[in-house]
Amino acid sequence: xxxxxxxxxxxxxxxxxxxxxxxxxxxxxxxxxxxxxxxxxxxxxxxxxxxxxxxxxxxxxxxxxxxxxxxxxxxxxxxxxxxxxxxxxxxxxxxxxxxxxxxxxxxxxxxxxxxxxxxxxxxxxxxxxxxxxxxxxxxxxxxxxxxxxxxxxxxxxxxxxxxxxxxxxxxxxxxxxxxxxxxxxxxxxxxxxxxxxxxxxxxxxxxxxxxxxxxxxxxxxxxxxxxxxxxxxxxxxxxxxxxxxxxxxxxxxxxxxxxxxxxxxxxxxxxxxxxxxxxxxxxxxxxxxxxxxxxxxxxxxxxxxxxxxxxxxxxxxxxxxxxxxxxxxxxxxxxxxxxxxxxxxxxxxxxxxxxxxxxxxxxxxxxxxxxxxxxxxxxxxxxxxxxxxxxxxxxxxxxxxxxxxxxxxxxxxxxxxxxxxxxxxxxxxxxxxxxxxxxxxxxxxxxxxxxxxxxxxxxxxxxxxxxxxxxxxxxxxxxxxxx
Amino acid sequence: xxxxxxxxxxxxxxxxxxxxxxxxxxxxxxxxxxxxxxxxxxxxxxxxxxxxxxxxxxxxxxxxxxxxxxxxxxxxxxxxxxxxxxxxxxxxxxxxxxxxxxxxxxxxxxxxxxxxxxxxxxxxxxxxxxxxxxxxxxxxxxxxxxxxxxxxxxxxxxxxxxxxxxxxxxxxxxxxxxxxxxxxxxxxxxxxxxxxxxxxxxxxxxxxxxxxxxxxxxxxxxxxxxxxxxxxxxxxxxxxxxxxxxxxxxxxxxxxxxxxxxxxxxxxxxxxxxxxxxxxxxxxxxxxxxxxxxxxxxxxxxxxxxxxxxxxxxxxxxxxxxxxxxxxxxxxxxxxxxxxxxxxxxxxxxxxxxxxxxxxxxxxxxxxxxxxxxxxxxxxxxxxxxxxxxxxxxxxxxxxxxxxxxxxxxxxxxxxxxxxxxxxxxxxxxxxxxxxxxxxxxxxxxxxxxxxxxxxxxxxxxxxxxxxxxxxxxxxxxxxxxx
Ligand SMILES: [Zn+2]
Ligand SMILES: [Zn+2]
Numbered sequence: 023x024x025x026x027x028x029x030x031x032x033x034x035x036x037x038x039x040x041x042x043x044x045x046x047x048x049x050x051x052x053x054x055x056x057x058x059x060x061x062x063x064x065x066x067x068x069x070x071x072x073x074x075x076x077x078x079x080x081x082x083x084x085x086x087x088x089x090x091x092x093x094x095x096x097x098x099x100x101x102x103x104x105x106x107x108x109x110x111x112x113x114x115x116x117x118x119x120x121x122x123x124x125x126x127x128x129x130x131x132x133x134x135x136x137x138x139x140x141x142x143x144x145x146x147x148x149x150x151x152x153x154x155x156x157x158x159x160x161x162x163x164x165x166x167x168x169x170x171x172x173x174x175x176x177x178x179x180x181x182x183x184x185x186x187x188x189x190x191x192x193x194x195x196x197x198x199x200x201x202x203x204x205x206x207x208x209x210x211x212x213x214x215x216x217x218x219x220x221x222x223x224x225x226x227x228x229x230x231x232x233x234x235x236x237x238x239x240x241x242x243x244x245x246x247x248x249x250x251x252x253x254x255x256x257x258x259x260x261x262x263x264x265x266x267x268x269x270x271x272x273x274x275x276x277x278x279x280x281x282x283x284x285x286x287x288x289x290x291x292x293x294x295x296x297x298x299x300x301x302x303x304x305x306x307x308x309x310x311x312x313x314x315x316x317x318x319x320x321x322x323x324x325x326x327x328x329x330x331x332x333x334x335x336x337x338x339x340x341x342x343x344x345x346x347x348x349x350x351x352x353x354x355x356x357x358x359x360x361x362x363x364x365x366x367x368x369x370x371x372x373x374x375x376x377x378x379x380x381x382x383x384x385x386x387x388x389x390x391x392x393x394x395x396x397x398x399x400x401x402x403x404x405x406x407x408x409x410x411x412x413x414x415x416x417x418x419x420x421x422x423x424x425x426x427x428x429x430x431x432x433x434x435x436x437x438x439x440x441x442x443x444x445x446x447x448x449x450x451x452x453x454x455x456x457x458x459x460x461x462x463x464x465x466x467x468x469x470x471x472x473x474x475x476x477x478x479x480x481x482x483x484x485x486x487x488x489x490x491x492x493x494x495x496x497x498x499x500x501x502x503x504x505x
Numbered sequence: 506x507x508x509x510x511x512x513x514x515x516x517x518x519x520x521x522x523x524x525x526x527x528x529x530x531x532x533x534x535x536x537x538x539x540x541x542x543x544x545x546x547x548x549x550x551x552x553x554x555x556x557x558x559x560x561x562x563x564x565x566x567x568x569x570x571x572x573x574x575x576x577x578x579x580x581x582x583x584x585x586x587x588x589x590x591x592x593x594x595x596x597x598x599x600x601x602x603x604x605x606x607x608x609x610x611x612x613x614x615x616x617x618x619x620x621x622x623x624x625x626x627x628x629x630x631x632x633x634x635x636x637x638x639x640x641x642x643x644x645x646x647x648x649x650x651x652x653x654x655x656x657x658x659x660x661x662x663x664x665x666x667x668x669x670x671x672x673x674x675x676x677x678x679x680x681x682x683x684x685x686x687x688x689x690x691x692x693x694x695x696x697x698x699x700x701x702x703x704x705x706x707x708x709x710x711x712x713x714x715x716x717x718x719x720x721x722x723x724x725x726x727x728x729x730x731x732x733x734x735x736x737x738x739x740x741x742x743x744x745x746x747x748x749x750x751x752x753x754x755x756x757x758x759x760x761x762x763x764x765x766x767x768x769x770x771x772x773x774x775x776x777x778x779x780x781x782x783x784x785x786x787x788x789x790x791x792x793x794x795x796x797x798x799x800x801x802x803x804x805x806x807x808x809x810x811x812x813x814x815x816x817x818x819x820x821x822x823x824x825x826x827x828x829x830x831x832x833x834x835x836x837x838x839x840x841x842x843x844x845x846x847x848x849x850x851x852x853x854x855x856x857x858x859x860x861x862x863x864x865x866x867x868x869x870x871x872x873x874x875x876x877x878x879x880x881x882x883x884x885x886x887x888x889x890x891x892x893x894x895x896x897x898x899x900x901x902x903x904x905x906x907x908x909x910x911x912x913x914x915x916x917x918x919x920x921x922x923x924x925x926x927x928x929x930x931x932x933x934x935x936x937x938x939x940x941x942x943x944x945x946x947x948x949x950x951x952x953x954x955x956x957x958x959x960x961x962x963x964x965x966x967x968x969x970x971x972x973x974x975x976x977x978x979x980x981x982x983x984x985x986x987x988x
Pocket of ligand 2: 925
């Protein structure tokens with residue numbers, strides 16, 4: 023192995039240079055690549071398989087709540103974007119514009135959707151006549167584009183994949199209920215399927231979605247102590263209904279505006295999974311979303327053993343078909359090389375099968391998260407392996423939760439707050455008087471922002487003073503540096 | 506019911522005005538809507554559910570052949586498109602161009618992908634080093650854009666959804682084999698899952714994909730006697746490998762160009778399903794792709810019967826859960842209205858449950874395709890209903906096949922050929938000498954084109970003269986007017 027190759031095989035130290043570690047893992051595990059178009063990415067098959075698993079789990083959760091899928095156009099006329107003032111102000115700087123089509127200059131430029139509230143609002147206005155047509159509960163899985171200046175694979179790219187749900191309701195109360203319901207769907211998905219603990223709550227006025235009355239989000243803590251917003255759900259009130267004239271005839275004979283919501287989760291989540299679970303050897307994927315839940319490494323030295331081992335591998339493959347997503351590595355590399363490779367690529371469990379294992383009719387299972395080994399009789403595999411995968415799933419969540427708890431700080435002193443943000447990072451939970459100017463000042467002084475005002479507040483209300491203004495606190499807020 | 510409502514409820518006669526019938530069905534069944542952007546469509550939930558079923562069936566068939574999914578960027582630099590001369594010539598007139606992003610004029614305009622051979626070729630050149638990296642078998646599900654002048658929902662729209670598969674191989678032979686393999690995957694999917702008979706074969710030079718060495722397609726005959734290309738598979742030879750420098754080091758130590766393929770199927774297929782199976786009452790959906798395979802219509806007159814009937818409906822819903830995609834229509838409309846509505850929307854089987862049915866512990870099943878009724882004991886539903894759905898699936902295929910056979914004409918006379926195309930339409934199978942100029946002349950004279958040179962040719966070769974040039978025929982070709 024020459025020097026250059028050796029260098030490529032080494033992974034940067036997480037504590038030393040987390041963002042270098044992140045970028046190396048994304049590239050080495052073949053999750054994604056930069057595209058030849060500025061700020062865009064190519065999601066490679068191994069990364070895309072994570073996305074497909076995420077889609078199938080999340081989509082099933084949506085459908086359980088009555089949501090159906092549809093598809094709305096990629097291009098949005100400029101005039102549509104201008105109908106909701108805050109919305110256009112928020113998105114205008116990031117838009118990409120189509121100005122020519124079919125050999126001609128367009129009369130009106132068309133934006134590539136940064137999100138679809140406007141074009142969907144236009145449709146809903148035509149589809150909704152009476153209260154009997156409500157609620158509309160529609161989601162779409164698609165690509166969107168926001169012309170970002172600085173980009174990182176998965177975390178912030180000009181084009182990304184996501185889902186955006188859009189609902190229309192008869193009353194404000196119903197819209198609020200749906201907004202909270204979808205946040206809860208995200209929370210359950212992220213905690214249960216991605217094994218990533220989150221804090222759910224409300225965004226401040228400064229941080230809410232352009233055009234929303236209220237934005238809720240779930241926030242996760244990454245391995246470097248920075249926060250990641252994993253999903254958001256917006257109560258849009260009647261803002262878009264008024265902009266697009268989404269009215270209905272109510273049972274009382276009155277024409278009324280709908281209340282609408284929107285909610286989204288994106289390929290960003292893949293970045294989150296990498297940064298929450300990964301370690302010095304590379305990726306660790308939660309079993310429910312892992313492309314391969316188990317990698318089988320056949321081992322032999324003597325050519326005579328090869329056929330015995332491979333026959334056993336085939337039997338096991340059949341045994342576990344449709345029960346476990348299995349990858350059998352039959353490449354010419356050495357077993358040691360394969361161990362490293364699949365550890366780096368985060369496969370939750372490795373199965374080793376050598377000649378002695380065949381003799382004993384058992385296999386060796388090795389967990390990726392803690393390297394624990396166990397010998398399992400082949401007859402027990404069908405029940406033990408799925409069980410072990412669930413154990414890994416839960417252990418990953420537990421470990422991430424402990425990390426977050428260790429890295430959640432409480433202080434009443436702004437000096438201490440500044441020190442924590444500068445030296446320790448993590449979540450900082452403080453008393454807060456909900457003052458936008460103070461929030462802005464803290465952001466300028468420390469780069470920390472309010473990630474969320476958690477739903478989970480002290481019983482009986484918050485006592486004491488705001489950490490910054492000294493005014494009587496109205497809530498506890500969680501600050502952090504964030505992605 | 507006032508006059509206007511009545512008019513809306515009527516469906517145009519298929520024989521009278523097929524395209525009016527088509528457009529009415531698409532709109533009335535709430536499959537799709539025109540978007541406020543010229544030539545673009547909104548795929549509504551009922552139409553999108555067909556697409557989701559199509560995706561899941563087709564994707565599983567791809568994966569069985571070793572194909573994996575990935576995602577490549579939406580935008581393609583102009584310089585990329587120019588690297589394959591025929592390709593850019595073919596697509597240039599239909600491109601939409603992004604010229605501004607993030608508030609600035611772009612240095613190089615970016616096209617919204619009309620297809621992704623170029624941007625994928627660029628990636629493959631970086632990913633492929635040695636013959637050990639081959640083959641690459643990657644597919645993507647995405648949106649593409651072609652600025653069409655005349656558009657029809659599903660059949661031809663500026664933006665549409667599709668999948669595009671792209672493979673790279675060590676040899677020409679392997680690429681050819683994969684090209685044919687994927688055409689066969691399409692044929693099996695379309696015939697088995699969409700119940701639509703197709704003719705598989707080769708496209709002529711005039712009709713092949715811009716940049717391909719050889720294009721294969723499957724062609725179906727629509728209810729109005731026009732042909733629809735349902736899927737295509739292209740052997741690209743080394744054209745794109747040379748344009749993008751996709752080279753590999755072979756086992757013999759030589760650097761060689763890969764051979765590549767591409768193949769696609771789009772939302773067009775939904776248009777095909779409508780036009781092949783639909784009848785004077787509306788849509789008829791093949792059970793395997795239908796959003797709802799069975800609609801349950803509960804029936805009662807006396808309020809006292811309501812709860813008995815609804816309790817039975819609930820039992821049956823539970824019984825059939827995860828076995829049949831069921832829609833229970835609990836709306837306030839009359840049973841008669843529901844019958845018409847769900848017939849128009851093409852649900853393959855209707856289940857009627859009234860008080861007497863509850864007493865007998867049975868239900869009435871009514872097939873959409875031939876209106877045949879049968880009484881089925883509730884205890885037998887779990888086995889009988891899935892079986893009946895498969896019977897409908899097969900019957901739809903059989904009926905479409907008979908229609909196609911009845912509408913396939915054979916002639917050696919060009920006069921008769923012209924008469925058939927003008928008066929009868931359908932497929933016209935003729936002897937052919939593979940002359941591009943003659944093909945072009947026939948197109949101008951009759952608007953008919955060669956849909957395909959079928960794989961299925963007379964044993965022992967074609968005897969006789971070309972229908973147009975009189976030269977010795979080299980094959981049989983199928984002409985038709987087409988979508
Ligand atoms: Zn601390
Ligand atoms: Zn005839």
